[in-house]
Amino acid sequence: MLKDQNRPVFAIIGSGWGGSTLARLLDTAKYDVVVLSPDMTFSYTPLLASAACGLFDFSLAAESIRQPGSRVRFVRATVHDIDFASKQLNCTAQDEINSEIKFLFSFDQLVITPGTTVNTFGTPGVHEHAMVMRNAHDALKFRLRLFDQLERASLPCIDDETRNGLLHVIVVGGGPTGLELVAELSDMIRCQLNKIFPHLYENISISVHDVAGSILTSFDEKLAEYGTAKLRARNIEIHTSSHIEKIEAGAIVTKELGRVNAGVVVWATGNKAIPLIEDLKARKTEKGLPRILTTDRLQVTRDDEERTIIEGVYALGDAADVDGATLPTTAEVATQKATYLASMLNGKIAEPEAWSPFQYKQRALVTYLGNHDGVIGGREDWTGASAWLAWRSGTLMWTWSWSRRVKILFTWTMDRLVGRDIVQN
């Protein structure tokens, strides 16, 4: 890859919310922007539950990193190590067909935003038997698995007990990610699957398991209780203080209930640092999820007593936090930081010390509960249809292009008017 002599190479590790937002906003006349990531597409994570449950096509929940006419370069590779002294990244390119290639990539400036990975908390069988919901590919796999189980349960030789097990969907994790999937799934069962698979309607069930004493812990107690009651009223089993001992093929095993049959298990709980961040020689948080601890200008510092700033190196997204702030691991924080950094780097002030510091603006926390109901925390506490409307319009605004918004609006309208084209898409 040829280096443009006139523009410094601005490397971005990661093509998620942090990396993709920054790459879109950085001035490519000023910087030679290069995104390094194993993912060729960026997923609109707030739209994944809807895509998984057939509300719209998967292509609307993902965006290609390579855009026609864009000057942003893309290198499909995983970064394993960063040498701050020589300004080089240790990379591996790997795909399903070709052999692995290792190479070094030189940069002038760097942003580290590789997100996190799934935390199994050491639970045996999660990787082998549970699904996750982190990108558009996972959403597609979920839908295919669900339909596989519906078809298997429809076979004439299947007895009722086996059928109930095949059609039991268990979501581990009672936070917004898990519950939005539960909400969309229960809508799909109520509105579509009952018509396509009427013979199975009585056999389909959904359960949520969480080790905490309640679900929706990011909301205040009143809203969490409201959400729990609403979900239970719609026959969704909520198991709090549930300790998962292992996941097996076709079942989970909990300390409280023993073996519980399940046709689909989704692991939607906890983030873990990726090895690059775990091994990085930079200052990090001391408690909880290991994250790079940056200055309020998002600069990475050395892990020494002086906390010297590593010049030209920044970190954001789930893999980083601001010293003294403890910000949540959300797309909201990642995009606000990326937008801030792009505006500072594109501006006339070269010295970060002279920049205004990053300030996070807390937006309302919204979660969908299904059946046109939801909860909004944060600034105001709302429930019901207004929360649902806020959630729907909010998810729409996550997407970057107007054409995508129009397409999503169109599919929502068709869904209301004639129902989802669920089996075909």
Ligand SMILES: Cc1cc2nc3c(=O)[nH]c(=O)nc-3n(C[C@H](O)[C@H](O)[C@H](O)COP(=O)(O)OP(=O)(O)OC[C@H]3O[C@@H](n4cnc5c(N)ncnc54)[C@H](O)[C@@H]3O)c2cc1C
């Ligand atoms: C289903 C779901 C729904 C969500 N809904 C919301 C919501 O409604 N609102 C909200 O604010 N947040 C939401 N979130 C959280 C939000 O998606 C994350 O906080 C956000 O993705 C973090 O952005 P990031 O750029 O740090 O990491 P990510 O978006 O995870 O991106 C990380 C990128 O780095 C790449 N990468 C990883 N390791 C390496 C490596 N070693 N080298 C190079 N590249 C690497 C990955 O392939 C990926 O492209 C949701 C998350 C999920 C899973």
